[in-house]
Amino acid sequence: MSKRIGLVSVFLAAIAVSSLLFVSPSFAEVVLKIGTLSNDANQLDPHVSTKSQDKILFPWVFNGLVRFAPGSADLSKIEADLAESWKSSADGLTWTFRLRKGVQFHSGYGELTADDVVFSLNRASKKETSTAYKGYADFASVSAPDKYTVKIVLTKPIPSLLGMVTNYHGGYIVSKKAVEKLGDNFKTNPIGTGPFAFSEYQSKRQVTLVANKDYFRGAPKIDKIIYRYLPDEASRELAFKNGELDLIYGTREQRWVERIRKDKGVKVDIIGLGELRTLHMNITKGPLKDIRVRQAISHAVNRDEMVAFVGQDVAQRSISVVPLGYLGNTSDVPLYKHDLAKAKALLKEAGYPDGVTLKVIITKVASLRVPMEILQAQLRKAGIILDLEVVEHSAFHKLIRQDASPLVLYGAARFPVADSYLTQFYLSDSTVGTPTAITNFSHCDAADAEITAARSEADQTKQLALWKTAQQKVLTQTCSVPIFEQLIVWARTTKLDYGFEMKNSLSNGPILNEMTTLK
Amino acid sequence: MSLFPKAGGLRRTIRDTIRVFNRNKTSWAGLVLLLFMVSLAVLAPWISPYDPIDQNILERLSPASAEHLLGTDHFGRDILSRILWGARISLSVGTISVLMGMAVGTVLGILAGYKGKYWDYMIMGVMDVFMAIPTLLMGLMVVAVLGPNLVNLTIAIALTVAPRFARIARAPTISIKNRDFVEAGRAMGFSDLRIMAGHIFPNILGELIVMGSLWIATAVRIEASLSFIGLGVKPPTPTWGGMIREGFQNILSDPWISIYPGIFILITVLAFNMLGDGLRDAIDPKLRNS
Numbered sequence: 105m106s107k108r109i110g111l112v113s114v115f116l117a118a119i120a121v122s123s124l125l126f127v128s129p130s131f132a133e134v135v136l137k138i139g140t141l142s143n144d145a146n147q148l149d150p151h152v153s154t155k156s157q158d159k160i161l162f163p164w165v166f167n168g169l170v171r172f173a174p175g176s177a178d179l180s181k182i183e184a185d186l187a188e189s190w191k192s193s194a195d196g197l198t199w200t201f202r203l204r205k206g207v208q209f210h211s212g213y214g215e216l217t218a219d220d221v222v223f224s225l226n227r228a229s230k231k232e233t234s235t236a237y238k239g240y241a242d243f244a245s246v247s248a249p250d251k252y253t254v255k256i257v258l259t260k261p262i263p264s265l266l267g268m269v270t271n272y273h274g275g276y277i278v279s280k281k282a283v284e285k286l287g288d289n290f291k292t293n294p295i296g297t298g299p300f301a302f303s304e305y306q307s308k309r310q311v312t313l314v315a316n317k318d319y320f321r322g323a324p325k326i327d328k329i330i331y332r333y334l335p336d337e338a339s340r341e342l343a344f345k346n347g348e349l350d351l352i353y354g355t356r357e358q359r360w361v362e363r364i365r366k367d368k369g370v371k372v373d374i375i376g377l378g379e380l381r382t383l384h385m386n387i388t389k390g391p392l393k394d395i396r397v398r399q400a401i402s403h404a405v406n407r408d409e410m411v412a413f414v415g416q417d418v419a420q421r422s423i424s425v426v427p428l429g430y431l432g433n434t435s436d437v438p439l440y441k442h443d444l445a446k447a448k449a450l451l452k453e454a455g456y457p458d459g460v461t462l463k464v465i466i467t468k469v470a471s472l473r474v475p476m477e478i479l480q481a482q483l484r485k486a487g488i489i490l491d492l493e494v495v496e497h498s499a500f501h502k503l504i505r506q507d508a509s510p511l512v513l514y515g516a517a518r519f520p521v522a523d524s525y526l527t528q529f530y531l532s533d534s535t536v537g538t539p540t541a542i543t544n545f546s547h548c549d550a551a552d553a554e555i556t557a558a559r560s561e562a563d564q565t566k567q568l569a570l571w572k573t574a575q576q577k578v579l580t581q582t583c584s585v586p587i588f589e590q591l592i593v594w595a596r597t598t599k600l601d602y603g604f605e606m607k608n609s610l611s612n613g614p615i616l617n618e619m620t621t622l623k
Numbered sequence: 624m625s626l627f628p629k630a631g632g633l634r635r636t637i638r639d640t641i642r643v644f645n646r647n648k649t650s651w652a653g654l655v656l657l658l659f660m661v662s663l664a665v666l667a668p669w670i671s672p673y674d675p676i677d678q679n680i681l682e683r684l685s686p687a688s689a690e691h692l693l694g695t696d697h698f699g700r701d702i703l704s705r706i707l708w709g710a711r712i713s714l715s716v717g718t719i720s721v722l723m724g725m726a727v728g729t730v731l732g733i734l735a736g737y738k739g740k741y742w743d744y745m746i747m748g749v750m751d752v753f754m755a756i757p758t759l760l761m762g763l764m765v766v767a768v769l770g771p772n773l774v775n776l777t778i779a780i781a782l783t784v785a786p787r788f789a790r791i792a793r794a795p796t797i798s799i800k801n802r803d804f805v806e807a808g809r810a811m812g813f814s815d816l817r818i819m820a821g822h823i824f825p826n827i828l829g830e831l832i833v834m835g836s837l838w839i840a841t842a843v844r845i846e847a848s849l850s851f852i853g854l855g856v857k858p859p860t861p862t863w864g865g866m867i868r869e870g871f872q873n874i875l876s877d878p879w880i881s882i883y884p885g886i887f888i889l890i891t892v893l894a895f896n897m898l899g900d901g902l903r904d905a906i907d908p909k910l911r912n913s
Contacts, residue, residue, distance in 0.1 A: 477859060
């Protein structure tokens with residue numbers, strides 16, 4: 105009898121102890137689960153990938169020498185990051201940065217030194233290892249006088265130099281040791297100094313990041329981030345509503361925003377900088393060679409209808425080829441008003457009284473395909489028929505860079521200075537199909553002189569004037585139709601608090617760092 | 624039995640079909656539904672209340688009303704008009720692809736059955752390989768290789784359908800080719816082509832028609848599935864599968880955009896199946912003679 109009681113009490117004790125293991129909330133890991141738009145990563149090398157859904161991750165993993173204040177994309181509010189202090193010489197040609205001491209790279213790759221910075225900036229300025237290389241053309245040398253000092257010498261003064269060493273694209277500092285050791289694997293195993301360290305990448309599934317407990321600003325309060333690839337909008341929303349996700353890339357439409365805002369415990373963040381949706385017209389091919397046809401297209405586009413479709417909160421109409429809020433943007437440009445009669449008259453004048461048909465390629469992704477279908481309906485009213493071929497997103501990116509589509513609808517956010525947009529989209533040097541190609545889909549060449557001169561103009565008033573002339577010339581040549589800017593929508597549970605006001609971001613997504621908490 | 628049951632076989636099949644149809648109310652219902660769908664498709668240009676590709680952004684996603692009987696989609700296009708125009712594509716892709724598959728499959732099947740030996744091995748071997756690939760996967764591969772458009776979509780479905788008809792045609796051919804009338808024809812020096820086309824084909828036509836009506840239902844479904852995964856026709860052309868896909872963007876708030884075309888697919892597939900079942904009963908000798 106007593107033996108039995110003994111056995112039972114041991115059994116009960118075992119149950120009690122094991123149940124304690126399950127009910128121990130104080131030890132629970134804080135895991136932030138995120139749902140993003142894409143179906144997979146392109147690659148996770150910050151100097152190479154320009155894909156929006158990769159860019160979102162980079163500021164969580166990497167730092168620059170300086171940074172935009174979290175939640176801001178204001179060039180006048182740049183603050184210290186890996187560099188503690190910096191100064192420039194009187195002629196503006198030499199910049200010296202003092203590095204913060206004791207900053208550790210993830211996964212035991214050691215302390216950050218000036219060597220890593222020199223390596224990173226040189227890597228960012230080489231065509232073979234970086235897609236940001238053009239911005240660094242005026243770097244004469246980057247050197248390390250001692251372990252914690254970096255010296256940048258320029259061939260000509262760059263007024264916005266700090267912008268090139270921020271936590272953005274070529275400005276991210278990578279570990280020299282890691283790049284050399286991992287080689288090609290670095291692109292799926294990024295090593296930085298940021299608040300979160302890369303842990304695992306599962307193709308077409310997710311990226312897992314873990315807290316960098318040694319982060320120089322303090323250990324993050326979130327232990328783990330699971331960044332899941334969920335291209336389908338409805339399933340992403342469903343998972344969010346069921347509480348399986350804490351933060352999702354939202355649908356960038358008014359109706360969606362209004363609907364999800366009503367849900368309890370949900371906060372919607374509409375984040376700048378917006379992506380400017382521009383219709384680029386190839387000025388060297390077919391009917392579009394004739395400027396009157398391009399003007400007809402410009403007059404046939406109805407911006408107000410487009411903004412009404414997307415919604416006042418998430419879209420703003422654009423008339424200039426440089427996005428609003430970028431240093432150098434001007435609204436003093438030739439405006440092509442919505443005027444179907446004029447569009448038809450221009451087509452007739454150009455020798456197309458019965459209209460024209462253009463074979464156009466567009467991606468499956470809704471944020472470009474849907475506006476393109478609206479444009480298709482708008483242009484049809486003026487007799488311009490678009491024969492749309494819908495292709496996979498990666499095929500779209502490849503084909504438009506092979507000049508396969510006379511009209512290219514493209515949306516992009518770049519570094520918020522007029523130069524980045526003008527250089528990449530309208531400088532003849534950047535024309536697609538050439539060895540120095542970036543994204544000049546229109547073969548525009550109207551403002552080469554102004555764009556190049558503005559880049560090294562030390563006097564800001566003169567620089568702004570040059571950028572203004574450039575924007576006017578591009579639109580006079582009618583290389584493209586700027587249509588609207590689309591802001592970025594993220595929805596989060598109210599339990600997630602960024603720790604700062606999330607207004608603007610250059611990474612297409614929210615900034616997550618040591619201040620961010622998840623209750 | 625006449626020596627050469629040529630037109631007589633066909634005429635009797637039709638007569639018996641009508642007789643069994645009269646016994647079987649479901650097949651009449653199928654036929655009526657189908658004729659209704661076909662007339663909607665044919666009359667679409669006249670009965671559609673709106674232009675199916677005309678956008679009206681301000682009235683988008685409006686629910687069913689007197690103005691838009693089935694509401695509007697995310698571009699403010701009238702859903703009813705799009706369904707009516709979409710019927711033309713869905714029905715014609717379904718019918719044409721099955722007719723194409725039937726033509727190719729029947730010729731190959733009769734050839735394999737009649738010639739036998741290595742003809743049989745070769746043709747049916749290839750057909751078996753095709754049969755082993757699931758229909759949707761086959762369609763997906765063809766469209767992926769040739770590119771998504773209406774013609775390729777039709778070809779893709781025809782390719783998945785053809786082997787089924789080869790099977791259906793081959794078996795009765797083997798049994799018929801040893802029948803007296805065929806032997807007699809051969810003795811009189813008829814060419815193989817004449818025997819196959821003139822004497823074997825009319826005798827297996829009944830089976831083929833039944834299979835055809837059932838496979839059109841499947842073809843309509845395959846078309847919708849391929850359009851649904853984005854391998855259908857180009858925008859803004861309306862197709863039922865494409866409409867369901869487009870409606871998915873707003874499925875949580877405005878499900879009707881996907882539901883209405885779904886209902887039309889359902890009715891069409893049902894109509895073909897009901898008709899096919901009736902036809903099968905009609906040509907089944909056991910039922911025919913009872």
